[in-house]
Amino acid sequence: MPLKTQLRAKHSQVFRLGQVVTLLQMTATELDEHLAAEAQENPILVLRQRRAAGMSATDVLEMTAVAQPNSLYDHVFRELAGLLGQGGLMEKLITALIAELEPSGWLGRTPAAIAESLQLNEELVDAALRVVQKRIDPAGLFARDLKDCLRLQLEDRDAMTAEMELVLDHLPALERGGPSALAKATELSSDSVQECLALLRRLDPKPGNAFVVDPTLTREPDVRITPSGDGWDIEFLSSWQGGVEITQLPRGGRASEANEALAKARALKHALDMRVSALKGVVGEIVERQGAYFRLGDRALAPMTLSEIARETGFHLSTVSRILNGLLIEGPNGIVLARTLFTGTASAQATQSKPQVQARIRALLAEEDLRKPLSDRRLTAILQSEGIAVSRRVVSNYRQDIGIHPAAKRRLRA
Incomplete structure (x- = not known):
């Protein structure tokens, strides 16, 4: 084989290996974004998208109910249990607000956007939001933005003055030019501005960060399992679950460009097939070993190591580790970070986790x-x-x- 051909083949192998490693480390959301970007650049690639199901109010309540203890979402669910228990429209509104809560403690969407998705008047969402903001502790949770977050905390401390209102209204001036620009914009004295800023520095701009970070509620799961007789049905939740297809390049293009696009498309499809195969093998083995856990909870979590999964599936330990990078599995008892299912025995002699x-x-x-x-x-x-x-x-x-x-x-x- 000529040296040039050997080098080209070697380069192609390295490229495909790099694609496999990259895709193995992606979450479902990251994979969707990557494939969409590749398809936009490569006219040969065609993506087949799976229709995503919407999240019902019951789904959100179950999600918050199984949140990690001491997490923001566990705290919020408990604090607002009384309002949720009223049922009807109040439950619908509170559920929608909880669904939009970000780890920072702020709302991810405006009340107007939430109202539109619920097909309700914005005034109703605003009214429910005011109730939640006054009921919830610590103050500042469910804020619309930074100004709203600081305002809620100041009101909670009875520290909202006319001067402070002016400072909050002109916070962008502080970013642009510092305290002097803020004093000029508010027409307050430098001493008054400094006093206001001293108080603002004692507030928490992101009160949600004080809670345990719960990754199971910051994004959609990658895998969903449902009981099926004595076993499980496993669904992989990338919206591009249908995979990728390679089509013909439109006529009139240059042969070199067509060949390059075809090579990249084939490499991506090969990497995606390998990711799917590895993911199915590893997740299938995990679910088989931890079936009792998914049905009964922590008391049934069996000891399990990465090495055992690698040995049973035939994949290298590093491949198993990459597959589990941020992988979320949704089961009958909620969403769990796959890595938390790996635990040794309580002692060298024990067989329990x-x-x-x-x-x-x-x-x-x-x-x-x-x-x-x-x-x-x-x-x-x-x-x-x-x-x-x-x-x-x-x-x-x-x-x-x-x-x-x-x-x-x-x-x-x-």
Whole structure:
């Protein structure tokens, strides 16, 4: 084979490998964006899009109900449970507002846009938003923008003055020219501006960031599984799930350009097929191993490692790791980050995972007599009698992790 041909073949192999690695690391959303961009540049590529289903009010409520403990969405759902419990139009409005809440604590869309999607008057959405903003804590959540967020916090502190109102109205001047420009725009003295800015610096412009970050609620899942008899139906949720097709280039084009476009299209299709094959294999193995978890929750989470999945599927460990990069799986109990399903045993001798042991500890303590609370030593003995080989130190750490006080403090609170 001539050297030039060898180099061309080698270059083609490296290009295809790079495509595979790139696609393996993408989430469903990122894959959609990448394929759309490639199709726009390459006239040979044709995408077949899957129709996306809308999210109902029930979907949103279930999503918030299973949010990670101490996350922003878990907090909001609990704070607004009373309003949601009213049902009817109020439930519909509050649900829509929760669905638009971003991790920062701000709304992702304006009340006008929300009203349009609900086919309701904007005044109704504004009224519901005012109720939510006054009910929710900390102040500043569900803000429309930065100005609204700061205003809500100032009102909560009874610190909204005429001077502060002027400062908030002219915040863009601060960005453009600093305090002096702000003083000129508001016609306030420098001292007044500095006092207002000192107070504003003590506020939190993104109150949602104070909560545990819950990636399962920041975007759509990549995979959805539903029970099917004793097994599961697995759906992969890229909107381009139909895949890509390679068509003919319009006549009149240059042969070199056509060949280059065809090579890139084939490389992309090959990489996409490999991604789909790897994704199906890895997710299928995970679902098979963790079927009990998807039905019953943390107490049924089985020990599982990346190496085990790699060995069973035949993929390299690095490939499995790339596939799991940010992968979200939606099951009957909500959305979970795939990597959180990988956990070792509670100890070298135990066969149970950490979540399983924690769930058992939680169950034992929920039934204890608070006049004689179970000590960590007694918990250890009970667990060991049940065949769970853990030490007292492990039990103590797990008890602390799930937020339960020592026996002495529980006795005092009884």
